[in-house]
Amino acid sequence: MEKHIVDDLEALIGALPPHIQTSLRERDNLEDLLEVVLDLGRPPEARFLGTEAALSPLEITEKDIQHVVERIGGFGDDNRAGIEYTLHRISAIRNRAGRIVGLTCRVGRAVYGTIQIIDDLVRSGKSILLLGRPGVGKTTMLREVARVLADDARKRVIIVDTSNEIAGDGDIPHPAIGHARRMQVGTPALQHAVMIEAVENHMPEVIIIDEMGTEQEAAAARTIAERGVQLIATAHGNTLDNLILNPTLSDLIGGIQTVTLGDDEARRRRSQKSVQERKSPPTFDVVVEIQNWDRVAVHDDVGKVVDAVLRGMSRPPEVRWSDEGGEVHRSRESEAKVFQSEPLEEVHLPPQSTVPVTKVLPFGVSKSRVAQIVQTTRMPIQLVENMDRADVILTTKQFFRKMPKLLKSAEEAGRAIFVLRRNSLPQIRDFLLSVSREKGWEDPVERAVREAEEAAKQVHSGQETVALMPQAAYIRRLQHQIAQELSLTSISVGNDPNRRVTISRR
Numbered sequence: 001m002e003k004h005i006v007d008d009l010e011a012l013i014g015a016l017p018p019h020i021q022t023s024l025r026e027r028d029n030l031e032d033l034l035e036v037v038l039d040l041g042r043p044p045e046a047r048f049l050g051t052e053a054a055l056s057p058l059e060i061t062e063k064d065i066q067h068v069v070e071r072i073g074g075f076g077d078d079n080r081a082g083i084e085y086t087l088h089r090i091s092a093i094r095n096r097a098g099r100i101v102g103l104t105c106r107v108g109r110a111v112y113g114t115i116q117i118i119d120d121l122v123r124s125g126k127s128i129l130l131l132g133r134p135g136v137g138k139t140t141m142l143r144e145v146a147r148v149l150a151d152d153a154r155k156r157v158i159i160v161d162t163s164n165e166i167a168g169d170g171d172i173p174h175p176a177i178g179h180a181r182r183m184q185v186g187t188p189a190l191q192h193a194v195m196i197e198a199v200e201n202h203m204p205e206v207i208i209i210d211e212m213g214t215e216q217e218a219a220a221a222r223t224i225a226e227r228g229v230q231l232i233a234t235a236h237g238n239t240l241d242n243l244i245l246n247p248t249l250s251d252l253i254g255g256i257q258t259v260t261l262g263d264d265e266a267r268r269r270r271s272q273k274s275v276q277e278r279k280s281p282p283t284f285d286v287v288v289e290i291q292n293w294d295r296v297a298v299h300d301d302v303g304k305v306v307d308a309v310l311r312g313m314s315r316p317p318e319v320r321w322s323d324e325g326g327e328v329h330r331s332r333e334s335e336a337k338v339f340q341s342e343p344l345e346e347v348h349l350p351p352q353s354t355v356p357v358t359k360v361l362p363f364g365v366s367k368s369r370v371a372q373i374v375q376t377t378r379m380p381i382q383l384v385e386n387m388d389r390a391d392v393i394l395t396t397k398q399f400f401r402k403m404p405k406l407l408k409s410a411e412e413a414g415r416a417i418f419v420l421r422r423n424s425l426p427q428i429r430d431f432l433l434s435v436s437r438e439k440g441w442e443d444p445v446e447r448a449v450r451e452a453e454e455a456a457k458q459v460h461s462g463q464e465t466v467a468l469m470p471q472a473a474y475i476r477r478l479q480h481q482i483a484q485e486l487s488l489t490s491i492s493v494g495n496d497p498n499r500r501v502t503i504s505r506r
Helices: 009-013 018-025 062-069 116-122 138-152 188-202 215-226 240-245 263-269 302-310 335-339 367-377 397-402 405-412 425-438 444-460 473-485
Strands: 004-006 033-039 045-048 051-054 080-082 089-094 100-106 110-112 128-131 157-162 181-185 206-212 230-235 256-260 274-278 286-292 295-299 318-322 328-332 358-362 381-383 392-396 416-420 465-467 489-493 500-504
Touching: 009 018, 018 033, 033 062, 062 100, 089 489, 110 138, 116 128, 116 138, 116 286, 116 295, 116 318, 128 138, 128 240, 138 157, 138 206, 138 230, 157 188, 181 188, 188 206, 188 215, 188 473, 206 215, 215 230, 240 286, 240 302, 240 367, 240 425, 274 302, 286 302, 302 425, 358 367, 358 425, 367 381, 367 425, 381 425, 392 397, 392 405, 392 425, 397 416, 405 416, 416 425, 444 465, 444 473, 444 500, 473 489, 473 500
Parallel strands: 128 230, 128 286, 157 181, 157 206, 206 230, 358 381, 358 392, 392 416
Antiparallel strands: 004 110, 033 045, 033 100, 045 051, 080 089, 089 100, 256 274, 286 295, 295 318, 318 328, 465 500, 489 500
């Protein structure tokens, strides 16, 4: 099926102030428009694929912002609104008094034909988890999945639609989801409850969920899967390895636990006695890493893949891509080829400026795995290519025994060498954790949770509003959940990567 795009762009442009409408309609690249940004006291901007453009020299006034607010739907607890019968999303930025001082008007598009590349998986009845970076098209693909399963496969499909991301604003869902039914979610903190309600009250064959990010949602997903309902969902993270490293969401792929082996079993496995194993069957049978609309990597037996990773072995995914004619191609790449798609040069993502950075030179250890762990956890680790710049050289027992020239030189120079038993993801992660914690690093999830709890105490003590540090979406959800459990109000303000939660009294 050839891709066909429907964006109802005129509905979004028509909600903007007249002088901005005129400026936009004069442009010849509206098909590439991503969003329009209106900030009080600043000229309006339009963001297109790969570029930005000023729409007017005039600064945005309160009247301009009110003009838009009066022509769109109401804002929810997450400061998001929409335009009825469309997929457009308008997000608000508020000041401390709660007044709107900025709007991000994002274009919503229905793209028909996006799931051809995974059509066989979608129709198989298996539960599928979609991963990918923001903006890669996960929600767009979910929308098309709902339509194909409801209309073509004639299944009872229910979408749990937080913030009306999938089916648009208003009580009547957008035609892009076909005959699938939609259950709206009042606030993101209640998504897990609506998931269970959908199963208990409406007898679905398929449930579709966008942006799973909390332990409660992971537990609800497991409950749904155990009842024989097909689940198709998205989650935070670019790869399967990201989920293995994420303590909040690892339950989606079976969960990870530390097991102490007996002497005989440890000898049989040729491993240490304390090992990490999968805790239970995965909630999702298949994980699809979306690289772009035309290319995905498919892990088609998640249980076996996770077991292999935990034992330091490789089970490369099946890579699928479609050519210009729409024909789908498949291959199972080697581990080396898969890792070559990741940036292997210097990686430097220090999360806290006050924490010293440890410079690590991996030798005989997968640089891609180290980079993925650093990027996921934001540990104060810097990968280097030169021994003279390294604080620590990370290698394996196998390489250390051979004592190649680099390791011999490092030992003679008095460089710290850390030896792993195996080149496995858990052992690499444990090493990086121990090094980072010695330098005073703290897990960002634990830190964010504690910050929300401290903010709640300040509000209960009389402070009107407390703004938290900017966080990723899945961490913000945890903070919203903490505020709700403590009978407080919370909203998210700002744009990524500076979007943050503020907590206040109800």
